[in-house]
Structure formats: structure tokens, C-alpha cells
Amino acid sequence: MGMKFAMEGTALADHAKRTDASSSDLGAMVLAFVQAAEPVAKSMNGPVKASFNSFKQNANMVADMLNTSLQGILNSTNEQGRAFQQHTEQATEAFSSGQAGANFDAAVARSV
Structure with missing residues (x-):
């Protein structure tokens, strides 16, 4: 059986909001x-102090x-998220236009 994938429509937007909040927090x-x-x-x-000073000097860059x-x-x-939403739309x-053009009456089995 194939793998099924289901994702709520807002999952990527919710993830983006959490990531946005975290991005400034991490640097701080x-x-x-x-x-x-x-x-x-x-x-x-000695070397420990030198290593710390080096890290300290590079902290802004990090x-x-x-x-x-x-x-x-x-x-x-x-x-x-935009691509997912666009694909969903x-x-x-496509489903709606396909359904509108379908002739369901012709698909019904007729007894002779």
C-alpha cells in the first residue's frame, strides 16, 4: 500500500510563524x-582565555x-506554503471543471 500524506492547510504558515519568532531569539x-x-x-x-576571546569576537558574526x-x-x-496553496486551488x-463536464446520466448502466 502506498504512503499517504495529509497536511492541514495552515501547517506551513504555522511553522513559518514559529520559525520567524525563533530566528531573532537564537541570535539574541x-x-x-x-x-x-x-x-x-x-x-x-592561557589558551582557554584566548579561545573564549576569539568566540566573543565572533559572537556577532555567529x-x-x-x-x-x-x-x-x-x-x-x-x-x-504558497506552492501548496496554489496546487490545492x-x-x-480542475476537479470542479471536470465534474461540470461529466455526463453522469451516460455512465448509469441501463437495463435492456
């Missing part, structure tokens, strides 16, 4: 992590990359 979390770790960094020495990546996912999800229209 990276920056908040750096700020929260600052007191601990004062007690670091946050921007995460935000950009999630924005790309959001754009893709929105495009998929086209399929409904």
Missing part, C-alpha cells in the same frame, strides 16, 4: 550567552549567521 541567545559567561572569563587564563540561516528556512517555508478547480 548567543549574545546573551557571551554576556553571561563574561564573569567566568575573568578567571580564565548570531548573524544563525539569523540569516533561519531567515532562509523561513523564506523556503513561505514559498512551500488548481486541483480543486
Whole structure:
């Protein structure tokens, strides 16, 4: 038996809304992590301190990359949602026009 796939019409739009909210949160979390770790960094020495400083210097870039990546996912999800909706409308229209042109009386078996 073939695989069945059913998706509610609003699933992609709902997913896009959640992704949109998360995209700014993730970048902000990276920056908040750096700020929260600052007191601990004062007690670091040597290579550990250098690694933390390197991470700290790149934190804005990391946050921007995460935000950009999630924005790309959001754009893709929105495009998929539009394509899904368009396909649904086209399929409904094709079914309706096919049904309107059907001769159901001719399809009825007639007894002789």
C-alpha cells in the first residue's frame, strides 16, 4: 500500500510563524550567552582565555549567521506554503471543471 500524506492547510504558515519568532531569539541567545559567561572569563587564563576571546569576537558574526540561516528556512517555508496553496486551488478547480463536464446520466448502466 502506498504512503499517504495529509497536511492541514495552515501547517506551513504555522511553522513559518514559529520559525520567524525563533530566528531573532537564537541570535539574541548567543549574545546573551557571551554576556553571561563574561564573569567566568575573568578567571580564565592561557589558551582557554584566548579561545573564549576569539568566540566573543565572533559572537556577532555567529548570531548573524544563525539569523540569516533561519531567515532562509523561513523564506523556503513561505514559498512551500504558497506552492501548496496554489496546487490545492488548481486541483480543486480542475476537479470542479471536470465534474461540470461529466455526463453522469451516460455512465448509469441501463437495463435492456
